[in-house]
Each structure stands twice: as structure tokens, then as C-alpha cells.
Amino acid sequence: MEHKKDPYEILGVKKGDSESEIERKYFILSKRYKIEKSENPEADIETKIEELNWAYNVLMGGSTEKSEEEEINESSPILRKLGINQKKLSNFFHYYKFHILISIIVIVFVGYTVKGCITRVDPDFCIAFVGDYSYTDTLPLKEMILNEWTDVKEILIDGAILSEDNDPQLNYAMQMKAVVLFGAGDVDVFILDKTNFEKYAKQGAFISLDEIVDELNIDLERNKDYILKVEVGEDEGTAGEHLYGIDVSGSRLFSDNVITGDEKIAAIYTRTKRYDLSVKFLKLLLN
Template identity: 30%
Template sequence: MEDLKQAYATLGLPENATKEEVEKRYYLLMRQARAQGARRDHEEAGGNAVDFEAVNRAYKFIIEYDERKAQEQFKQSQYGKYKKMAGTAEKLDHFFHYYKFHLLGALVAVILIGFAVNSYLERQAQKAEEAKKPPIDVSVMFHGDFYLNNQNQDTEELEAALLSFFPEWKRIGAQITYDPSDPKNEFDIAATQKAVVMLMTEKSDVYILDRNSFTKLARQQLFQPLDEAYEQTLKPLLPSEAAALKTRSAEDTTDHIYGIDISGSPLVKSIPVVSKEMIAAIRADAKHPDKALLFIQRMLEGAKPEGTKPEGTKPEGTSS
């Protein structure tokens, strides 16, 4: 304490001086010391000369003493309640303070590993279930502003509804990829991003799209041209030529038919999907292109105006 008393005396302050008073007095003495150093005749300073080094040592001693005192008060307030365990509690607190990000990173890593393992096990279970089912005759993806009639429904009901149009088939794979035409919030933006991933990873044979999705994807050459199929099979089944949607891709400047509007099909009404329109297209690298075309043809046959027949058919009751 004598050293502390001497430090205050060097600065010319009482022991109860505040920190602000110490700071103010120190800077005053420093200015005086610099002024003295600037004089050419040092003897003029006389007995009032400021000892620069002594002032610095005194100031540093007081500041370090105040800091130690503040730390001890903080420790007492934080860990005093632990009494004999105060030292251990302080060490633990420091450990978690300095290594909290390491611990957080380790926790995240454990969660991710658990999620990956769980996803792998679920995928393996799905594969086992898929192996028990018959092979898919054709896969259909509803891509765009589509959703199921009832949130409690699942794609199995959608698959069953589609399969009812094709009694000769054993199984139809179906899924819905929601891709809003006008994203309005974070959920819509996330759905759009997911839709892009689905297009790259889930290669369906038939795509049922809204107008916006059809236009966007057809220009990216995702679908195969249907010009030949239109002339040979689909044209007599359409209510009008406008149902055959033409566009051009980014690399082909010639218009081709890439989509068929099946919105008017009576069969569409029995599909448990909410939509404004349905445009059917076949993926360029479809695994089952022939069955994909048959899917569109069957939908159009259901939409054919009453009393009309495809070209090449004979009226009922006529002999061959």
C-alpha cells in the first residue's frame, strides 16, 4: 500500500482520487514534461521540472492496481458463491468462453453425422420397399404450381388415380414438385431451389406442367419434340391445334411442338391435384418414351369431344 500511496503522491493526488482525476492529472504532467523538453535552457525549469519516467511509473502502477482490484471484484461477484470451488468454476467458465465455437462446431458435426446416418438408413429401407413392388411402367412429375387436394393425401393416392386409367400397367410412379411462378416469400424461394434439384436428380418420363414452367423448361431443351407424334397420333385427338404448344429452344431457332395441353380431359378432374392448367411433355432422355406418349394419348382420348373419333377409325356398326 505504501507503493500505491507513493504513486499517488508522485502525481500530486490524494489516494481517493478517481480514475478520471488520475487520467486528467497524468496528461497534464505529460504536457508539462514535453513543454520542458522543448525548451533550450533546461535550467529554467528549476525545482518544478517534471520527472517523465517517475510519472509514467506511478501512472502505470495505479492503473494496474485498479485493474487487479476490478478483476478480483468481478471474480468475487461471479464465483464467490462457489466458495472453495470458485477456482474450478472460473476455469470452467473460461474454458467454455474460449472454446464455445469449437464445442458448437463439434455439436453441429455430430448432428450432421446423425442426420446422414439416419437418411442413409431411411434410403436403404425405401430401396428395400421399392424392391418388393413391381417395376414402374412410366414415371410422372407434376412440376409447377401444383399441390394435392388434401394435405393429408400422399403420392400413393395420386399414383393409384393415374394407374386407374391404365389397367394394362402394374405401376405408375408420381411425384409433385412445387415451383411457384411468382415467388413471394422465403418458402417459395426455397421451393424453387428444390425444384431445380429435383429436375436434375429425378428424371421422370412425363412432365405435367403449368404454362410458366413449360415455357421455361422447354427453352432449356428438357423435352423432346412431339412434331412427329402430333402428326401421326395426337392431332386427331386434340380439340384444336392450339392445344399443341410450340416454342423454340435456346439452341434451335425453329418452332417445335414440345407440349400438349390436356387441361380439358375429363380424366384430369379425377386426379387429386389442384391446378389451373396441365401441359404434358416428355423428357428428352425419358426411360420409357413409348409409354410416356401412350400416357398423353390416353389422357387426350378421355378429353375427346363426344361423338368424334380419331382419324382412321370406322363408325360403329360398319363392317371391315
């Protein structure tokens, strides 16, 4: 199709805007058009999508207009034999590239999880990091814990890394992974940043630590931000404010920066099958 509009106007950007800004506007409009198409299938959204893809390609140093005959001649011989329009196929992958990426990440994660369930030794204890953290390998932390904790022989450490610096689609995939971690019910202790701690604590995801305050010598003043009133699942005996997490950011287990992140709040998951070990692990973090 012939495009007469200004690509800057189509994307709502100005000359001189960065590639990241062009990417951001493209993603916003792509998502908007997808919603419009789902809400009104009869509307001619495909034209808008083609214009959007064209404008994006032009501003990112990509395509120029070619005649239909030129496009056919330049198409892959295999695609021509199959009767597939190469331009439309390219537009499809370009428009849905993020969705395809997310699907691949989810499939790989599920496949890895299934494979792990089949091949790995069942862990004695499971820890998961959820929040704005950075790490490349959890083996050093695992070895540090096992060297000091004789109660367990095998530990599983997993996580969902949620950061504002992440690509939005990667963050979405990590949010889906966090849902899997909470839904599977295998994790004993979560370590979270403050934002994610409050989010999940208010959903009733963690056990009250009130009963072990004295045992672990927990400083309530220092951890006052983690004393919350949780409505979900509370009965008359548990109503009110309770301590659901403790600040372990200064734990010596994290002193070598194996897991980097400003906030580390430890909380025992309500579905843990190893409560006593969970309490011992909190004690190890605090010592």
C-alpha cells in the first residue's frame, strides 16, 4: 500500500527523538490497536497496523516503498510457492515479535521446570527471590548456605527478576514466572524487595512471624514497615496487624554481592511444607 502520511506523525514522535522513544511509542500504539481489534473485529485496524509498521521501519532505518511486482520478485521462492506474501509475513512477525518472545520464554521456563522435576534431586528447602535483583549464578550462595547449614543437603534457589530497567516484555514474562513460583507451592521462603513484599503480603501470601519474634530476637522497630494488616484469609483470631517479613539486606550471606539489590525482605510462604526449616533459615540470615 502507498503511504502518504508523515511517519513521525503516525508514531507521534518528533525528529531527533531517540530510538528507545520510537520503540516505546511503537509498542504503545501496537498494544492499543490490538485492543481495538479485539473489541471491534469489524473495524479496519489492519490498515493502521500496516501504517504503524511502515512508519516504524522507516524511522528505524528500514524499509522504503516498493511496488507489488518488486515485492513479489524479491520474495523467497519457497514462500511464493506456498502462496504466502512475504511482506505480510514480515509485518506479522514484526507486530507480534514481543508476544512471540514471551511465548518462547514461557515455553522454555515450563520445559526447564518439567525437566528439572524429572532429573533433579528433590530439594530439602526452596528459596525464591522476587524483585529488583541481579545475579548470574546462584551456586555461590547455595554453597555458602550448605556450608553453614547442616540441616539440609540440597537447596533449590529460583527467582523472578523484576526491574524498571528491564524491557517491558521481559518484565511481563518475569511477572508470569512470579505467578508460577507462588502458584506451584514449592517455595518455603521468599526474599523480596519492598514493593513486591507489600503486594504479596496483602494477598495473604505469608505467615505471621509474631510467634518467633523473641526466638529470633527480631528488632520490631527496624522492621515496623513490614507489620501489616492483611484482610485476606484472616479470621477473628488473626485479625489485626502482624509482622510478615524481616529485613535481611545486611545478612552476611549477601556480603559477597552474589545477589545484588538494595532491599531484601524475607518472608515464610503460607504453603511451606517445612515451617521449622524456614524458621531456622531466617535465623541463619539474621546471624
